[in-house]
Amino acid sequence: MARNGGVAWMRTTEKIDGYDLSTSDTEEVHVLAVDDSLVDRKVIERLLRISSCKVTAVDSGRRALQYLGLDEEIQKKETNGFDGLKVDLIITDYCMPGMTGYELLKKVKESSAFREIPVVIMSSENVIARIDRCLEEGAEDFIVKPVKLSDVKRIIDYTTTELREGEQREGARARRRGINKRKQREGDDDLSSSPPSTLSSSASSSPSSSIQSATAPLSPSTLDSPTRRLKMTSSE
Amino acid sequence: MDFVNQLQRKFIDYSSSLHREGIVDDQFTQLRKLEDENSPHFVMEVASLFFEDCEKLINNMAIALEQKQGVDFKQIDECIHQLKGSSSSIGAMRVKNACIAFRSFSDGQNREGCLRCLQQLSHEYSLLKNKLQTLFRLEKQIVAAGGSIPRVH
Numbered sequence: 429m430a431r432n433g434g435v436a437w438m439r440t441t442e443k444i445d446g447y448d449l450s451t452s453d454t455e456e457v458h459v460l461a462v463d464d465s466l467v468d469r470k471v472i473e474r475l476l477r478i479s480s481c482k483v484t485a486v487d488s489g490r491r492a493l494q495y496l497g498l499d500e501e502i503q504k505k506e507t508n509g510f511d512g513l514k515v516d517l518i519i520t521d522y523c524m525p526g527m528t529g530y531e532l533l534k535k536v537k538e539s540s541a542f543r544e545i546p547v548v549i550m551s552s553e554n555v556i557a558r559i560d561r562c563l564e565e566g567a568e569d570f571i572v573k574p575v576k577l578s579d580v581k582r583i584i585d586y587t588t589t590e591l592r593e594g595e596q597r598e599g600a601r602a603r604r605r606g607i608n609k610r611k612q613r614e615g616d617d618d619l620s621s622s623p624p625s626t627l628s629s630s631a632s633s634s635p636s637s638s639i640q641s642a643t644a645p646l647s648p649s650t651l652d653s654p655t656r657r658l659k660m661t662s663s664e
Numbered sequence: 665m666d667f668v669n670q671l672q673r674k675f676i677d678y679s680s681s682l683h684r685e686g687i688v689d690d691q692f693t694q695l696r697k698l699e700d701e702n703s704p705h706f707v708m709e710v711a712s713l714f715f716e717d718c719e720k721l722i723n724n725m726a727i728a729l730e731q732k733q734g735v736d737f738k739q740i741d742e743c744i745h746q747l748k749g750s751s752s753s754i755g756a757m758r759v760k761n762a763c764i765a766f767r768s769f770s771d772g773q774n775r776e777g778c779l780r781c782l783q784q785l786s787h788e789y790s791l792l793k794n795k796l797q798t799l800f801r802l803e804k805q806i807v808a809a810g811g812s813i814p815r816v817h
Contacts, residue, residue: 465717465746465749465750465753466713466717467710467713467714467717467749467750467753467754468749468750468753470709470710470713471695471710471753471754474698474703474706475698478698478700523745523749552748552749552752573749573752573753574691574694574752574753574755575753576691576694577694577697577698
């Protein structure tokens, strides 16, 4: 599904107004981490950096929206229309004062510009109803805290895979579109009304997906995620 | 070099004892794994953030429990939740467990019970802080003597 964020898939080859986005094909995933706890922010930041990600850590849902440029109260002045590094993944705590991770998830998924960004929820509470609610709202995955390196690696793995596959699919789609344009006269080339691609359906979980299939089944290591999520912590 | 080895031995032994005594759990080990040449004192850094956090929350709860006009149990619950979260993230098992026990008294709006729990929590926190500071001192001594901190595998 193409949208102006379609530029994200192509960013390895583009240069936008002073931002040199061209890198090698091992481009780092940029993660926006959201957690009100300073200790947890420090930990998640380290986990992500060790997993070769660029990290922006904020302490509230509100700040996350501001960073994305989605805060209704702060209208970002459109300079060159590009306010910072493109976010590839959002990982957020569930329980936060003000805006919960769930509310942040909803806002992101309601936004046409950012709904394709996978959102992962972290929570210390292993509550099935909560997990289901998040997945139904389009969360990519749900991690029970405390977060371990294996959790982060798993998520980065399939995010990277999806990004790569997205680039390939987008490239192929763009080439096909190019061919079609030559063949037909198009009046309104409204690409946003094109049917959802398989990429978007893997990025957002369908309501019918069970916990087991909530993660994109792209790597064998996702097999341990249902166990992680359904794990009953022995201390509770 | 023998001196460094001795320190490293001491470090390993002390570290093991912390696990044995349940002061720290596997999550602490997980955080150790995140240390490398670029970030050799990561655990120490997180721990000091945790100490600050803990002291602030314990203090807030003590004040809340002293309120004559009525205890704000919701605030206490919020403090416990935060402390349980961060102690879990750093692997401070006994502090975490003390929070879990505390929660049931705060849920029951039991002021006396809460006061006892807070005392227990303070005790566990002091124990943790003392022991971790001893461990971190060893860490610094090893590095100062030109050695490397034994890594867990």
